[in-house]
Amino acid sequence: MVLSPLSQKAKKHQDKNRALGLCITCSKMAWSGSPYCKIHRAKALDRARRHRDKRKQLGLCTTCGKSADKNSSSCLLCYRKQLIRTSRCRAQRVADGMCRYGDERIYKNQHCLKHWSAFREHQLFRSFKTLKGERLSDESVVRIKEIYETEICYWCEGYTEVGNRSVDHVIPRIKGGGNEPGNLVMACIGCNSAKRDLLPSEWESLLSRRIAS
Numbered sequence: 233m234v235l236s237p238l239s240q241k242a243k244k245h246q247d248k249n250r251a252l253g254l255c256i257t258c259s260k261m262a263w264s265g266s267p268y269c270k271i272h273r274a275k276a277l278d279r280a281r282r283h284r285d286k287r288k289q290l291g292l293c294t295t296c297g298k299s300a301d302k303n304s305s306s307c308l309l310c311y312r313k314q315l316i317r318t319s320r321c322r323a324q325r326v327a328d329g330m331c332r333y334g335d336e337r338i339y340k341n342q343h344c345l346k347h348w349s350a351f352r353e354h355q356l357f358r359s360f361k362t363l364k365g366e367r368l369s370d371e372s373v374v375r376i377k378e379i380y381e382t383e384i385c386y387w388c389e390g391y392t393e394v395g396n397r398s399v400d401h402v403i404p405r406i407k408g409g410g411n412e413p414g415n416l417v418m419a420c421i422g423c424n425s426a427k428r429d430l431l432p433s434e435w436e437s438l439l440s441r442r443i444a445s
Contacts (some may be wrong), residue, residue, distance in 0.1 A: 340395070352394065375413035386417035387427065387435070396420050404429040 246256040255262045255269035263273045284294040293300045293307040322332040325351035326342050336344030385392045403409030408431050427435050
């Protein structure tokens with residue numbers, strides 16, 4: 233694309249200001265990490281926001297202007313690029329010893345103390361949500377949490393990390409089992425999904441057949 237002499241002059245002026253750390257519009261001191269001063273940066277962000285909103289109303293990708301996917305404001309390509317950028321950013325944070333979701337130092341398992349606590353609560357809720365239909369006593373909840381803290385899967389006897397743990401019924405509820413702690417064990421998600429509503433004897437026979445085959 234060939235620029236007119238006026239456009240070439242304006243581009244040289246902008247490049248010069250950018251190299252000097254000045255606003256490319258008014259030649260005032262630029263905002264940190266931006267080619268604009270504080271006022272023109274706010275105006276540029278407002279223009280970009282209105283531009284994205286207009287594209288979103290038309291069902292277009294807010295980044296490239298192509299047709300967006302259903303129930304999304306991005307096309308598939310831009311969505312994948314965004315996931316890659318996010319993944320790289322989080323990987324860089326972890327490599328620098330920072331929490332993958334914030335600017336705090338790592339406490340445990342790529343999380344700071346705040347996000348680790350939230351992650352643990354989420355995992356506990358996901359494991360206990362099948363028990364939500366029945367009101368449990370405080371003693372039962374404490375016992376179930378102790379079961380969840382177990383690091384060895386009850387069925388495969390393998391070490392299980394926090395994100396891969398679940399609370400399983402030894403006797404499935406559909407076959408008369410209850411939510412009492414004596415009928416609950418810690419199982420990895422793989423064993424829990426594979427066991428489904430089988431009784432312990434049926435599950436063991438299924439495992440033995442798989443091993444034999």
